[in-house]
Every structure is written in C-alpha cells, then in structure tokens.
C-alpha cells in the first residue's frame with residue numbers, strides 16, 4: 389500500500405491550512421483564497437520555472453517551522469518559497485509586506501505608461517488592479533522613461549514593449565508550448581527587452597497563448613486591438629471539436645450584440661489559462677456557428693467586466709425631462725467648433741494666470 393504523505397500545517401494571516409510537502413507559500417495561500425493570496429505578476433502555475441521575477445508576491449515569514457520557529461530575516465517571494473510544517477506567514481496582516489508591495493508597484497510603474505484609457509488590456513490588467521490597491525497617487529520619478537516602437541510579431545500579435553514588465557511568462561509559454569521559440573529577453577538590466585532580435589514573425593500554432601499570459605497590455609491581439617472595451621463585452625463559454633493536438637477547443641467568446649469580437653482561452657479565478665488553445669480557435673473562428681455555446685462565463689463580481697451584467701439591475705431614475713420641464717433635451721453640438729467664445733486657436737498654457745473672457749474675445 390502506498391505510504392500516505394504527511395501533510396504540512398501552515399498558518400497564513402491567522403488561517404491554518406494543510407498542504408502537501410513541496411507546496412509553495414503562494415499555492416497554500418491560494419488554497420485559502422481571497423485577499424490572503426498574494427498578487428502574482430510573473431508566477432504562472434501552468435508554466436514550469438515561472439516566478440521569482442516581479443517580487444509582488446513578497447510575504448513575511450514570522451516563524452520558519454515548528455522545528456526552527458525563528459522568523460526569516462527578510463521578506464520572501466512566496467511563489468518560490470516552500471511551506472515548512474508549523475510555518476507562520478503574514479501577508480495582508482504585515483505592514484512590512486504592504487510597504488514593500490507599494491514599493492514594488494512603484495518600481496513596476498517607473499517605465500510602464502499610464503495609458504489605461506487607450507490600452508486593450510484595461511479592465512483585465514493585473515498591474516492596473518495592483519496599482520489601484522498598492523499604488524501611489526503620484527510619481528517620484530523624474531528621469532526619462534524607456535519607450536519603444538510597437539512591433540508586429542506576425543499577423544496576429546503586436547508587441548508594445550513600453551508596457552512590458554519583463555515577467556518572462558511569454559518566454560516560458562513559447563518555450564513550453566511551441567517547438568521553436570523565436571522571441572526572448574534581449575540585453576541586460578535596464579536595457580532588457582522582449583524581442584525577436586531581427587524582426588521575425590511568431591507563427592507557431594499555439595503562439596497566441598502569449599497574449600493570454602501577458603499580465604499587462606504588452607502583447608495584444610491584432611484582430612481585437614481598439615475594437616472594443618472588455619467591459620462592454622459579454623463573455624460566453626463555448627467549445628468546438630478542434631483537430632489540433634493539444635487544443636481542447638474550450639474557449640470564451642466575447643460578444644457585443646451578436647458579434648464575436650474576440651476569442652480567448654478560459655481563465656481561472658487567478659487569471660490563469662485553464663486549457664491552452666490553438667491559433668485557429670483564437671483568431672479564425674469568430675462566428676457563433678463555429679461553436680457550441682455552453683452559457684455565460686462566470687465573472688468575479690469584483691471585476692469591471694461584470695459591470696452591466698447584473699440581472700434586475702436598478703438604474704437611476706432619468707430626471708432630465710423633469711429638470712427641463714417636460715421638454716426634450718437638445719442634441720449636443722461640437723461646442724468647440726461652433727462657439728464664438730471657446731476659440732480652439734487659443735493656447736491656454738500660454739496665458740498668464742486664469743483665462744478671462746477677454747482672452748477669447750473675437751475681434
């Protein structure tokens with residue numbers, strides 16, 4: 389009879405769980421769930437070797453184990469540190485961790501542009517969420533930021549390196565899912581960048597998965613870019629019989645009205661792909677008739693994507709008619725071009741002090 393493995397007890401934020409030997413603190417915390425699970429920008433449980441790059445998952449180990457209950461001297465990366473029996477860990481209950489995480493987010497945002505209003509990843513960007521939870525209201529950075537030209541990585545994927553946080557997930561994905569990796573991290577330190585060296589196209593059948601693993605908007609789907617905002621779309625689970633070995637054909641279709649705007653792999657509660665999908669499913673099957681629909685995708689109530697999808701939502705009462713005494717509001721015009729007051733040729737930044745009507749006088 390196979391010998392039963394002795395489970396290890398670990399206490400994270402005052403909650404105790406039992407896990408198998410070899411489990412990382414991050415995985416143990418995910419077993420508890422909720423805010424106890426540290427954020428992870430580079431670790432990806434479906435990819436071997438990931439983690440240890442971004443430091444967003446730092447935690448405090450207040451007691452190393454029952455055998456040696458001394459605290460660990462420094463914060464540790466929870467994705468790369470395994471649980472010991474009797475270990476006591478602090479995540480959200482540690483001021484040191486919160487302070488360090490704020491610092492990590494500030495560091496990640498040094499070069500990352502705050503272009504969420506025009507970024508396709510907005511609404512499902514892990515860095516965006518992290519900056520809301522741990523970011524500073526302003527920047528202290530006074531130097532020039534790194535910027536890069538956008539690169540087309542073949543017909544389906546665009547790389548906007550300026551947004552990359554060098555988490556290496558896309559590199560591991562290409563290594564482990566395709567037979568020949570074409571892109572990687574070039575150069576070192578502050579010069580590091582994701583590139584194909586001499587502009588090459590990534591055209592492996594499974595390369596589209598690098599879009600799904602990218603935690604920010606550095607790798608985007610060219611068939612979807614700028615077409616819609618994710619929170620206007622309705623995600624629906626669907627499947628098809630796919631002939632590609634390794635693709636189960638299980639996807640999420642993103643609808644607006646009757647139109648499928650994009651197809652992605654299904655993701656779990658940690659934002660990780662459940663089953664990898666091939667390029668054909670992702671980029672070339674955008675008709676409802678290509679798929680067997682299963683039903684609406686479960687979306688966390690905390691996600692911006694769930695907004696507008698509540699059943700029986702109470703909308704605020706429309707009061708404009710009452711305010712206008714029963715009259716219909718007039719159509720809005722482009723005030724800028726028709727106004728005699730608001731002249732577009734006036735540069736407000738060149739006016740000393742506050743602007744007055746005399747500054748706009750049309751004579």
Ligand code: SF4
Pocket residue numbers: 551552553554555556557558559582598601602603604606607
């Ligand atoms: S492109 Fe995206 S997935 Fe690849 S290293 Fe940069 S942030 Fe990570």
Ligand code: FES
Pocket residue numbers: 427428429430431439440441442443444445446465466467468
């Ligand atoms: S998730 Fe642990 S270091 Fe990035």
